[in-house]
Amino acid sequence: MSTSADTTAPPLSPLPHDTEGLKQSIRDAMVRFVGKDPKQATQRDWLDATSFAVRERMIERRLLTRRQFDAEDVKRVYYLSMEYLIGRMLEANLRNTGILDETREALAQLGQDYDEIVAWEDDAALGNGGLGRLAACILESLATQGYPGFGYGIRYEYGMFRQQFEPYRQVEHPDNWLRYGNPWEFPRAERKYPIRFYGEVVEHHRNDGSVHYSWEDGEQILAMAYDYPTAGYGRRNVNNLRLWGAKATRDFDLRYFNEGDYIRAVADKSQSESISMVLYPNDATAIGKELRLKQEYFFVAASLHDILDRHTELGYTLDDLPHQVAIQLNDTHPAIAVAELMRLLMDRHGLHWARAWELCRQVFAYTNHTLMPEALETWPVDLMTRVLPRHMQIIYRINHEFLEMVRRRFPGDEERLKRLSLIDEEGGRNVRMAHLAVVGSHQINGVAALHTELLKQTLFADFYQLWPERFVNVTNGVTPRLWMIQANPELTEFLGEKIGHDWQYDLERLRALEPWVADPELQQKFQQVKRKNKERLATLVRERTGIRIRTDVLFDVQIKRIHEYKRQLLKLLHVIELYNRIRDGENVPPRVVIFGGKAAPGYQRAKDIIQVINEVADVINHDPQVGDRLKCVFIPNYEVSAATVIIPAADLSEQISTAGFEASGTGNMKLALNGALTVGTLDGANIEIRDAVGEDNIFIFGMTESEVVAHRARGEVPEAMLAGRPALSRTVEMIEQGYFTCDDNATHAELGHYLRHQDPFFVLADYPAYREACERADALYAQPECWNTAALTNIARMGYFSIDRTVRDYAEKIWDATPEPVAPKRNGG
Numbered sequence: 001m002s003t004s005a006d007t008t009a010p011p012l013s014p015l016p017h018d019t020e021g022l023k024q025s026i027r028d029a030m031v032r033f034v035g036k037d038p039k040q041a042t043q044r045d046w047l048d049a050t051s052f053a054v055r056e057r058m059i060e061r062r063l064l065t066r067r068q069f070d071a072e073d074v075k076r077v078y079y080l081s082m083e084y085l086i087g088r089m090l091e092a093n094l095r096n097t098g099i100l101d102e103t104r105e106a107l108a109q110l111g112q113d114y115d116e117i118v119a120w121e122d123d124a125a126l127g128n129g130g131l132g133r134l135a136a137c138i139l140e141s142l143a144t145q146g147y148p149g150f151g152y153g154i155r156y157e158y159g160m161f162r163q164q165f166e167p168y169r170q171v172e173h174p175d176n177w178l179r180y181g182n183p184w185e186f187p188r189a190e191r192k193y194p195i196r197f198y199g200e201v202v203e204h205h206r207n208d209g210s211v212h213y214s215w216e217d218g219e220q221i222l223a224m225a226y227d228y229p230t231a232g233y234g235r236r237n238v239n240n241l242r243l244w245g246a247k248a249t250r251d252f253d254l255r256y257f258n259e260g261d262y263i264r265a266v267a268d269k270s271q272s273e274s275i276s277m278v279l280y281p282n283d284a285t286a287i288g289k290e291l292r293l294k295q296e297y298f299f300v301a302a303s304l305h306d307i308l309d310r311h312t313e314l315g316y317t318l319d320d321l322p323h324q325v326a327i328q329l330n331d332t333h334p335a336i337a338v339a340e341l342m343r344l345l346m347d348r349h350g351l352h353w354a355r356a357w358e359l360c361r362q363v364f365a366y367t368n369h370t371l372m373p374e375a376l377e378t379w380p381v382d383l384m385t386r387v388l389p390r391h392m393q394i395i396y397r398i399n400h401e402f403l404e405m406v407r408r409r410f411p412g413d414e415e416r417l418k419r420l421s422l423i424d425e426e427g428g429r430n431v432r433m434a435h436l437a438v439v440g441s442h443q444i445n446g447v448a449a450l451h452t453e454l455l456k457q458t459l460f461a462d463f464y465q466l467w468p469e470r471f472v473n474v475t476n477g478v479t480p481r482l483w484m485i486q487a488n489p490e491l492t493e494f495l496g497e498k499i500g501h502d503w504q505y506d507l508e509r510l511r512a513l514e515p516w517v518a519d520p521e522l523q524q525k526f527q528q529v530k531r532k533n534k535e536r537l538a539t540l541v542r543e544r545t546g547i548r549i550r551t552d553v554l555f556d557v558q559i560k561r562i563h564e565y566k567r568q569l570l571k572l573l574h575v576i577e578l579y580n581r582i583r584d585g586e587n588v589p590p591r592v593v594i595f596g597g598k599a600a601p602g603y604q605r606a607k608d609i610i611q612v613i614n615e616v617a618d619v620i621n622h623d624p625q626v627g628d629r630l631k632c633v634f635i636p637n638y639e640v641s642a643a644t645v646i647i648p649a650a651d652l653s654e655q656i657s658t659a660g661f662e663a664s665g666t667g668n669m670k671l672a673l674n675g676a677l678t679v680g681t682l683d684g685a686n687i688e689i690r691d692a693v694g695e696d697n698i699f700i701f702g703m704t705e706s707e708v709v710a711h712r713a714r715g716e717v718p719e720a721m722l723a724g725r726p727a728l729s730r731t732v733e734m735i736e737q738g739y740f741t742c743d744d745n746a747t748h749a750e751l752g753h754y755l756r757h758q759d760p761f762f763v764l765a766d767y768p769a770y771r772e773a774c775e776r777a778d779a780l781y782a783q784p785e786c787w788n789t790a791a792l793t794n795i796a797r798m799g800y801f802s803i804d805r806t807v808r809d810y811a812e813k814i815w816d817a818t819p820e821p822v823a824p825k826r827n828g829g
């Protein structure tokens, strides 16, 4: 396409990547950008100056990457996601640009401690959990493998709330992560698009009898681009994450300013900018709020406008769209994109319905992340009609054409039409966003094998019958760069000594470790690494909770959002039973149990669970009879940066969701990759992890998905599970009788009642099998050689769960995209 003569010459003279050069850049940045005399600089100033020095080097590569993509006629992949759970950026960028060691040394020579400096950075927590972290891993992998892949999202001023316990119950505090500015973002004042809300649709009748529609009036808000360069590891590729921030338009200002109400004008302005103010902290529940719908449309409309502008700027026509553009919808949050692209193609570019629809379907693909019914987004037709009137019209037309097709294939099957319709007519009329995403996409994927099967058999069974070829599985993965190289530098070094570094790009090569998994010398080194990692975690625990934990015992870790289906209560029941056995004088193997995770602010049950865990922990941790044989800690404010400390220290990974509910899980992968053994149900990707690591190297327990369905059908009262189980009965009684609380009997009584009489996720039914699995784990842990063999075997066999494999699966099965590496991969420099 637009082949410019000079695509390889750097736009600037390249900056040095050695220690001396970096030192110079950091010192210069301190004066020129931070505006401080190095003698007066604080640690935060050093963080900023270092960030500027790295960003200078990344932006060079960003420009080169872009030139190459523009010159080579590549297909671009756009990832649309409401969430990116990125974490800290400085260390990631240093690592991926290959200048971490040099920078560490440069800072040392400047009298600064690297580890202290990087810890000043706030996490970019623009996501809730699994879905948002997956998006961040995918962007990193796109860049690392050299795919022309770009993220679009929202620049929330406030990310995921900060969690505190006051003293036991969760309290949320705002996460004002941009408070001190952000050296990683490039505001693009020229990339501003007006986004309309409300208003009305005007019908225009042309002379040839055709009808044309336009969307007019209402309210306009500007979406302004903020670019975050995303560096690939060991390559020169630097891709881009474009986040949209809301700005009031000048028109908007003028209206009020002209009326002379200056104060009102300024106040309203900030209201219109509230669209990108805050991330909704709900994971796996749909929020029916108008502001949320506006957020979704806001970032989708800006992104599609941007994508089409780039497409035409590069000289392509609309007919080229399917060859040049793939758009992945990360869950249904951006599903309104289907209607918006139709609107743009017809109302702005004059395409006919049929042609526009053909193009749309070839461009979009949709990833589903959850089967939980309460997470499925629907929007009241009334609300959609008011906020996005033209889109509502288009959705009706899509639905009409779609249902006509279904009618032809299944004549007289009215029930089927109701089930498939984009509009749910039961209990008020609602638009089913998942149905819009399915009909508007050429491929629909689940995120683990079981999940995809369940999508086909349950949630999307009728769609699967219509279009079986559209459903594919893409099992999730995790980036080894963050979750191994950065989180576990000692294990990385140890692997390097034994099997080299190729695994960093091709994680399957960890298999080369297998011949040595039983090697005593290797095992000893592995154990030393674990121990060091546990010490690092013990420090974090002491700093955040004041609790001291020993590092010579089994670390049993459950870190994830708090949800009934994830069953933190199952772990808690086990902890209480261990406590009782210790107090009964039994010789129980020592362990440290670690919880981490946030509850959605309005999810009272999840908050009750947090509170009770904290109260139980408090009793156990202060019981002199227990001493250091059992400790239980709930680490507050679990976030990406904390995860990088917790995961490498874990021995046991708790993946104990009720089978059929966890779409995939990705924490399960991070922990196993770091040599933790999984105690888990046959749910989500646990099944594939078991297949990969082998049955002897994982502790599987509990009902399978079909057993859960059968159990539910039997409709037994949960309480019945207590019969003949004195230890479990005692545990439940202790909770309901308020043994662990001095002032809130009500919450404990309620939780006990819930277990006895509701227990919707079958905690009691699975408990005996769970306890038995934990005992298997204890027995193996008592034989260090066997444990270490199993742990090292896990590491050696986790290669499949690399995000690079996931991204290649998307590229091959869905996007038809190929990598375009800017330079051969290399280590460092």
Ligand code: 475
Pocket: 128, 129, 130, 131, 132, 134, 282, 283, 284, 285, 286, 369, 370, 375, 447, 476, 662, 663, 664, 665, 666, 684
């Ligand atoms: C699954 N979040 C994990 C992970 O695929 C899976 C829902 C509604 C609104 C906001 N956020 C959500 C999710 O549904 C979500 O995070 N799902 C998770 O996606 C990545 O590994 O099993 O629960």
